[in-house]
Amino acid sequence: xxRWLVKSEPDAFSWDQxxxxxVEPWTGVRNHQAASFLKAMARGDRAFFYHSNIGKEIVGIxxxxxxxxxxxxxxTGRWVCTxxxxxxxxxxxxxxxxxxxxxxxAEIGLIRQSRLSVMPISxxxxxxxxxxxxxxxxxxx
DNA sequence: GCCAACGTTGGC
DNA sequence: GCCAACGTTGGC
Numbered sequence: 591x592x593r594w595l596v597k598s599e600p601d602a603f604s605w606d607q608x609x610x611x612x613v614e615p616w617t618g619v620r621n622h623q624a625a626s627f628l629k630a631m632a633r634g635d636r637a638f639f640y641h642s643n644i645g646k647e648i649v650g651i652x653x654x655x656x657x658x659x660x661x662x663x664x665x666t667g668r669w670v671c672t673x674x675x676x677x678x679x680x681x682x683x684x685x686x687x688x689x690x691x692x693x694x695x696a697e698i699g700l701i702r703q704s705r706l707s708v709m710p711i712s713x714x715x716x717x718x719x720x721x722x723x724x725x726x727x728x729x730x731x
Numbered sequence: 732g733c734c735a736a737c738g739t740t741g742g743c
Numbered sequence: 744g745c746c747a748a749c750g751t752t753g754g755c
Contacts, residue, residue: 599753621738642753686754705736705752 593711594627594637595700596652596674605639605649609676613655617663617671624708629658631672638680638711638719640700647683648719651729652676680723694718 596616598604608614619625631637631654639650656673663671689695695718699709711719720730 597753646754703736704754705738707752 592630592632592635593713593716594631594635595640595648595709595711596637597640597642597707599643600641600645601643605641605676605679608639608650608652608674609679611676613673613675615662615671616674617661619661619671619708620664620669621707624706625669627708627710628670628672630710631657633657636677636716637674638716639674639676642707645683646686648680648723649683650676650679651725678726678729680725682722682724684719684723688722689719692718692722 598608603614616628619628633654633656635654637652637654638648639652640646640648652674654672655675658670658672660667661669661671686700689698690701695701695715698711698715699706703709717730
């Protein structure tokens with residue numbers, strides 16, 4: 591199972607909304623690199639839900655509920671989206687500042703490519719971030 | 732509000 | 744095909 595991180599500006603779509611809606615299409619990705627990662631997602635893969643701009647922290651965990659399909663918000667029909675299902679919150683949100691201050695996370699995509707909105711997370715980084723966030727074992731697996 | 736990073740557009 | 748101009752993202 592692959593691990594991912596997806597970004598959303600809470601002004602546009604927040605973790606609270608994700609939780610309220612349970613399953614939500616992850617639309618609006620208009621970057622080829624991010625789109626290729628969306629296409630690589632498999633049903634059941636888990637991802638960190640990161641708040642960009644406001645908060646700048648990992649706040650929740652979602653699961654891929656439906657693999658890539660044409661993004662209904664895209665008139666050209668060229669971009670894809672996935673469906674994401676809320677699994678649960680990260681009890682102690684992990685901030686960007688904390689991630690930057692953690693040497694083991696220096697190579698994480700969040701820091702190396704700050705503008706990328708969908709990115710893979712290694713198994714090691716996933717486990718470490720789950721520990722840092724106090725994520726229950728059941729959700730971290 | 733500013734700026735760095737980086738993608739896109741359009742002139743040549 | 745190169746590159747300047749410009750727009751967007753996202754951190755500070």
